[in-house]
Amino acid sequence: MVSSGYLVVVFVYVTEFTGSKVRTWTSMHIHAAFAVGIMVVALTGYLVRVWWIYQIILSICTSPFLLFCWKFPETPFYLMAKGRYKESQALLDAIAHFNRLECRLKVEDLLERVKSENGKALLEKEEDERHAQPEKKLSILDLFGSWKMVGRTCTVWAIWFIGSLGYYVFSLGSVNLGGNQYVNLFLAGAVELPSYLIGCFAMDRIGRKKTCAPALLLAGVACMLIIVVPAEIQSLAVALTMIGKCAVAIAFGLIYLYTCELYPTVIRSLAVGSGSMMCRVGSIVAPFCVYLVDVWVYLPQLIVGILAFIIGVLTLLLPETLGKPLPTTIEEAKSLGQYPSKKNSTPGNKDAEDGMELNQDKVKA
Numbered sequence: 001m002v003s004s005g006y007l008v009v010v011f012v013y014v015t016e017f018t019g020s021k022v023r024t025w026t027s028m029h030i031h032a033a034f035a036v037g038i039m040v041v042a043l044t045g046y047l048v049r050v051w052w053i054y055q056i057i058l059s060i061c062t063s064p065f066l067l068f069c070w071k072f073p074e075t076p077f078y079l080m081a082k083g084r085y086k087e088s089q090a091l092l093d094a095i096a097h098f099n100r101l102e103c104r105l106k107v108e109d110l111l112e113r114v115k116s117e118n119g120k121a122l123l124e125k126e127e128d129e130r131h132a133q134p135e136k137k138l139s140i141l142d143l144f145g146s147w148k149m150v151g152r153t154c155t156v157w158a159i160w161f162i163g164s165l166g167y168y169v170f171s172l173g174s175v176n177l178g179g180n181q182y183v184n185l186f187l188a189g190a191v192e193l194p195s196y197l198i199g200c201f202a203m204d205r206i207g208r209k210k211t212c213a214p215a216l217l218l219a220g221v222a223c224m225l226i227i228v229v230p231a232e233i234q235s236l237a238v239a240l241t242m243i244g245k246c247a248v249a250i251a252f253g254l255i256y257l258y259t260c261e262l263y264p265t266v267i268r269s270l271a272v273g274s275g276s277m278m279c280r281v282g283s284i285v286a287p288f289c290v291y292l293v294d295v296w297v298y299l300p301q302l303i304v305g306i307l308a309f310i311i312g313v314l315t316l317l318l319p320e321t322l323g324k325p326l327p328t329t330i331e332e333a334k335s336l337g338q339y340p341s342k343k344n345s346t347p348g349n350k351d352a353e354d355g356m357e358l359n360q361d362k363v364k365a
Contacts, residue, residue: 007034008272015260016075016268020323024203027257028196035196038189046182080107081265081328140274142267148334153271155318156259158311159212160275163252164282166219166304169289170245191242195249202250207322208258209315212251216312219247223305227298248308261321264333268326 011030018026041058048054079088089107096103143153202211222244229237256272263271292299319337327333 008276009269011256012260012269012272013072013075015257016077016265016326020325023261024200024257027260028200028253031196031253031256032193035189035192039186042182042185042189045185046180077265077326077328138267138270140270142330143263143271143274145330146334149330152262152318153274155311155314156255156262156271156275157278159216159251159255159315160259160278161282162216162304162307162311163248163255164279165286165289166248166308167245167252168283168286169300169304170241170248191245192249195246196253198246199250199253203254203257203322207320208254208261209318209320212254212258213312213315215247215251215254216308216315219244219251220305220307220309220312222247223301223308226301227305258318258321261324261326262318262333262336264327264329266328266330 007030011027014026014030015023040061044054044057048057073091073094074087076088076091079085079091085107092105092107093103096105144150199211199215222240226237226240226244229240231237255275259272259275260268289300289303292303296302321336324336327336
């Protein structure tokens with residue numbers, strides 16, 4: 001329960017600290033690290049057969065990170081969303097100093113033109129505004145603030161659900177490999193790495209939506225083909241199962257980053273956290289779905305195939321976020337997928353795009 005909670009926070013944290021040029025690879029590194037963790041657990045279990053020594057070794061490996069987390073600063077996105085512009089500027093200066101660069105990036109360059117009030121006024125009025133305006137409490141209901149957000153949230157939740165359901169149905173329903181259980185667990189983690197690598201290249205070249213939707217459609221097609229493959233051609237059925245699992249893994253790994261990019265800073269953790277909740281619902285349903293083989297041997301694949309295909313089609317309705325800055329406000333999130341008027345290029349905007357890419361100046365049409 002605890003690991004599921006902090007993993008969501010870590011993902012949002014890392015995403016808000018990176019620019020759009022490296023955001024894809026950064027996010028997938030988290031999934032790759034998770035797969036490597038599975039392999040480390042298998043290797044430790046293979047070498048250490050005494051359970052309490054096994055637990056102590058794994059605890060010692062992870063305990064130093066408890067000391068590191070207290071040294072982490074808040075993200076610039078969070079500070080800006082809370083109106084703490086001075087702290088945000090100080091953090092940007094610290095990042096530039098650490099990288100031995102001259103900090104030309106200013107907070108006012110990263111905000112909307114309407115909010116910036118010619119930039120300098122923000123920093124001067126920050127303290128007065130923070131005392132005058134009480135902080136608004138946000139809840140999961142803010143994910144459904146408009147009909148556009150309702151459709152987006154329902155589709156994103158569905159992707160989370162089918163990603164987890166498909167992943168575990170393919171895993172639990174696959175042919176029993178037999179052999180050493182530690183080796184099998186090691187291979188279960190290793191097989192995910194190529195999926196994340198393929199996902200990274202596709203996301204950076206054709207976009208998030210055009211990677212997620214075909215991956216889900218491919219998983220659905222793979223499920224249907226498993227049903228029609230003759231039982232005596234076992235190798236083909238296994239190959240289709242692995243293709244389906246890899247396709248689901250791509251969509252499952254992608255949806256973390258896609259969710260972060262579809263929602264603004266103020267509700268980003270809520271969006272990823274609620275999506276992770278739907279993911280757990282899928283993992284709970286998966287074993288019961290596998291038990292449906294008693295009704296018909298291919299019923300689990302039929303259910304996953306139909307759901308994956310339908311959700312893959314719905315994914316095509318989501319906006320593309322490739323190369324877009326992370327939205328800070330709900331209004332910016334709603335405008336994703338629209339085509340704003342051409343912006344005037346300024347040195348400040350250039351620094352914002354080449355630096356943190358936290359936001360861009362926007363001019364209302």
